[in-house]
Amino acid sequence: MDIGFSDEQQLLRDTARKFLDAACTTKFVRERMATPEAMTGEFWAQIARQGWLGINFAEADGGSGLGLVDLVVLMEEMGRAVMPGPYLATALLGGAAIREAGSPAQRQEYLPQIAEGGLKATLAAIEPNARWDASGVMLTAQPMRGGFSLAGTKLFVPDAHLADIVVVAARTRDGSTLEDGVSLFLVPKDAAGLTVSPMPSIDETRKLCELRLDNVAVPQTAQLGEVHQGWPALARVYDGAAVALAAEMCGGAQRVLEMTVEYAKLRVAFGKPIGSYQGVKHKCADMLVEVENAKSLTYYAAWAMDEGQPDAPLAVSMAKAYASDASRKVSNAGIQLHGGIGMTWEHDLHLYMKRAKASEVAFGDATWHRERVATLLGS
Amino acid sequence: MDFADSPEYAAFRSEVRRWLDANLPSEICVDDAADQRVAPDRETLEKRIAWQRTMHAAGWVGLSWPKEYGGRGASFIQQVIFDEEYFRAHAPILPGHSALNLLGPTLIQLGTEVQKQRHLQPILAGDERWCQGFSEPGAGGDLASLRTRAVDQGDHFVVNGQKVWTSGAHWADWCFLLVRTDPEAPKHHGITYLLVDMKTQGVTVRPLVLLNGHRHFNEVFFEDVVVPKENIVGTVNEGWKVAITTLMFERGGAGGRDHAAQIARLVELAKQFPTRQEPAWNQSHVRQMLSQLMIDAQALKVTRLRGLTRRLRGEPPGPEGSILKLFGSELAQRIADASSTLLGPYATIDGATEAVPDSSRWAHRVMGARQYAIAGGTSEIQRNIIGERVLGLPKG
Numbered sequence: 001m002d003i004g005f006s007d008e009q010q011l012l013r014d015t016a017r018k019f020l021d022a023a024c025t026t027k028f029v030r031e032r033m034a035t036p037e038a039m040t041g042e043f044w045a046q047i048a049r050q051g052w053l054g055i056n057f058a059e060a061d062g063g064s065g066l067g068l069v070d071l072v073v074l075m076e077e078m079g080r081a082v083m084p085g086p087y088l089a090t091a092l093l094g095g096a097a098i099r100e101a102g103s104p105a106q107r108q109e110y111l112p113q114i115a116e117g118g119l120k121a122t123l124a125a126i127e128p129n130a131r132w133d134a135s136g137v138m139l140t141a142q143p144m145r146g147g148f149s150l151a152g153t154k155l156f157v158p159d160a161h162l163a164d165i166v167v168v169a170a171r172t173r174d175g176s177t178l179e180d181g182v183s184l185f186l187v188p189k190d191a192a193g194l195t196v197s198p199m200p201s202i203d204e205t206r207k208l209c210e211l212r213l214d215n216v217a218v219p220q221t222a223q224l225g226e227v228h229q230g231w232p233a234l235a236r237v238y239d240g241a242a243v244a245l246a247a248e249m250c251g252g253a254q255r256v257l258e259m260t261v262e263y264a265k266l267r268v269a270f271g272k273p274i275g276s277y278q279g280v281k282h283k284c285a286d287m288l289v290e291v292e293n294a295k296s297l298t299y300y301a302a303w304a305m306d307e308g309q310p311d312a313p314l315a316v317s318m319a320k321a322y323a324s325d326a327s328r329k330v331s332n333a334g335i336q337l338h339g340g341i342g343m344t345w346e347h348d349l350h351l352y353m354k355r356a357k358a359s360e361v362a363f364g365d366a367t368w369h370r371e372r373v374a375t376l377l378g379s
Numbered sequence: 380m381d382f383a384d385s386p387e388y389a390a391f392r393s394e395v396r397r398w399l400d401a402n403l404p405s406e407i408c409v410d411d412a413a414d415q416r417v418a419p420d421r422e423t424l425e426k427r428i429a430w431q432r433t434m435h436a437a438g439w440v441g442l443s444w445p446k447e448y449g450g451r452g453a454s455f456i457q458q459v460i461f462d463e464e465y466f467r468a469h470a471p472i473l474p475g476h477s478a479l480n481l482l483g484p485t486l487i488q489l490g491t492e493v494q495k496q497r498h499l500q501p502i503l504a505g506d507e508r509w510c511q512g513f514s515e516p517g518a519g520g521d522l523a524s525l526r527t528r529a530v531d532q533g534d535h536f537v538v539n540g541q542k543v544w545t546s547g548a549h550w551a552d553w554c555f556l557l558v559r560t561d562p563e564a565p566k567h568h569g570i571t572y573l574l575v576d577m578k579t580q581g582v583t584v585r586p587l588v589l590l591n592g593h594r595h596f597n598e599v600f601f602e603d604v605v606v607p608k609e610n611i612v613g614t615v616n617e618g619w620k621v622a623i624t625t626l627m628f629e630r631g632g633a634g635g636r637d638h639a640a641q642i643a644r645l646v647e648l649a650k651q652f653p654t655r656q657e658p659a660w661n662q663s664h665v666r667q668m669l670s671q672l673m674i675d676a677q678a679l680k681v682t683r684l685r686g687l688t689r690r691l692r693g694e695p696p697g698p699e700g701s702i703l704k705l706f707g708s709e710l711a712q713r714i715a716d717a718s719s720t721l722l723g724p725y726a727t728i729d730g731a732t733e734a735v736p737d738s739s740r741w742a743h744r745v746m747g748a749r750q751y752a753i754a755g756g757t758s759e760i761q762r763n764i765i766g767e768r769v770l771g772l773p774k775g
Contacts, residue, residue: 003382004689278766282766285766370671374667
């Protein structure tokens with residue numbers, strides 16, 4: 001038993017922090033989030049060179065062959081910096097879906113390009129029903145000569161406006177179970193009948209889009225994995241993304257706690273630093289409890305996923321449920337303890353609060369994951 | 380990052396499990412050891428003493444004590460594994476626990492050779508039971524303001540005063556006691572750490588019955604009690620340092636209670652227990668409540684393991700340690716509260732009922748759970764400690 005990070009992981013953390021402290025200041029975040037790209041080409045090329053884009057791809061697919069525990073280290077640092085742009089969409093959603101479901105030829109075609117920074121991707125999973133389970137996939141894919149025709153709407157698709165290819169989850173049949181009949185397709189951004197329009201999300205660092213597919217024709221070769229059998233791969237992508245977001249929330253919440261403690265030491269009211277009052281001090285202590293427990297569950301989930309432990313899905317849901325609540329509570333408490341200044345546009349806290357909110361509800365909120373925990377425990 | 384036991388530790392774990400399976404008498408098992416830290420009656424006490432002797436004969440008592448003092452010299456991780464298996468098997472807390480975990484390790488570190496020879500063996504063998512004479516009516520969270528007075532009379536001290544919250548004093552043969560020997564000195568420097576025979580004339584034990592009827596704690600009165608000077612641990616007036624050593628053992632306990640079994644029992648009850656003609660488990664709010672408790676219990680467990688890893692790696696203690704007491708005691712309270720949400724009026728019945736055979740147990744938890752966030756430093760004190768020592772916030 002050793003529940004800590006290796007020297008290599010510590011080095012990864014130190015390197016990432018040093019790079020992000022210099023290249024991803026909150027000034028940079030604010031400038032970038034005001035643009036549709038939320039990113040610069042130079043920054044993207046730098047993170048590609050450091051191997052971040054292909055961190056979880058096999059070496060044969062141009063990646064680093066590292067696991068979720070390594071990704072967790074990176075995501076904590078990215079969360080700390082509120083790193084903007086389509087990292088989640090490209091590496092952890094679109095890229096991960098190709099890794100999980102793609103044929104060797106498809107992996108060879110796309111993953112090295114993604115890892116090198118030359119191709120952006122995303123995953124179009126949920127729909128106006130906003131359900132994260134298989135029943136939510138209702139967009140239809142009808143067989144047609146030489147391929148399929150896709151029709152329907154996808155919502156809340158991260159950074160689809162930047163993606164060169166979109167992995168679309170579609171229903172190819174009403175199977176015996178809700179999971180049976182879900183298929184995955186690769187749709188290029190210029191496909192006829194595909195309309196991408198922005199959904200104005202409160203978190204401007206990570207844009208969301210609506211996708212309308214109006215009888216989009218895709219060839220047989222666009223099929224990702226076996227027809228009707230796409231759900232298990234999709235579920236693995238969701239679980240990986242949930243753990244990654246949990247880690248990102250831990251990193252963001254840790255930073256909010258630090259900013260708040262720093263402020264509570266300096267800000268004087270009634271002749272004393274506000275951090276000396278128990279009303280403030282005890283809230284800070286509670287914030288620490290939230291952050292540390294969220295980290296614990298996230299680390300366990302990442303390890304369980306990497307090791308293929310039987311309780312991995314349970315561990316993932318525990319981590320996402322706890323981290324979702326914790327990051328909301330911590331970012332709200334951070335604003336409360338800063339008082340009026342915390343409510344301003346000028347102060348950086350709102351960047352964290354908005355990211356926390358966006359991540360809280362992505363890939364299942366706490367209520368959704370608690371229900372999954374209950375199902376897994378109760379069966 | 381590795382949550383699995385190494386092959387060597389996995390072998391140790393199965394050795395412990397096999398031995399407990401073969402030797403632990405089911406009649407002394409308890410649902411949750413923390414519910415009953417002190418034997419409720421003489422008969423139970425005698426059975427537990429016999430159990431400690433069985434364990435001692437097999438070499439399981441004083442596992443992490445050095446071999447030269449009768450221990451097994453086990454590594455810290457072995458102690459952790461043993462504790463996990465011990466609680467898992469529903470074994471009771473040993474009658475000797477405060478001596479085994481607090482006084483013994485303190486004597487090994489700071490006691491005289493004579494004290495070690497006199498006490499360590501009987502402590503291991505279950506022949507000597509000890510109580511901790513620290514808290515006073517006016518000195519709880521602020522322990523160093525204690526006022527029990529010991530006056531130097533040449534070769535002995537004469538002790539007068541009162542201790543309170545003395546766990547198991549009614550079964551104890553000895554007491555490790557903090558007294559004030561210099562009232563003029565700054566409060567951390569006039570304290571002495573004494574070993575007192577409870578049979579000495581002038582020692583009176585009076586039960587302090589808790590609101591749930593448990594007779595676990597006591598008040599202990601000292602009236603002109605004579606304590607020979609060879610019973611000083613450390614030096615006169617510098618007993619605070621010795622006390623800190625004891626308190627470190629108290630707070631750094633390896634074990635750690637796993638709440639999952641209690642929550643699993645509530646899930647089981649929820650599936651059977653009918654409300655509105657169907658199992659309570661069918662209601663979303665019940666599932667949400669119980670799965671949140673499971674999540675919190677797992678969070679606590681992993682946070683504890685992270686703290687252990689730091690200790691094993693020889694790193695300074697991280698923030699994890701301070702969290703365990705605060706979050707753990709409040710979790711125990713929330714589990715008790717959840718039982719009454721789930722069981723309704725059954726949670727108020729102190730006896731078995733047809734629908735809930737263990738309703739008495741839950742009724743007692745509902746009443747008794749309040750103490751977890753008070754004993755060993757209240758939650759408010761814990762939040763001050765986290766705020767000041769971990770986060771570096773200024774003192775009030």
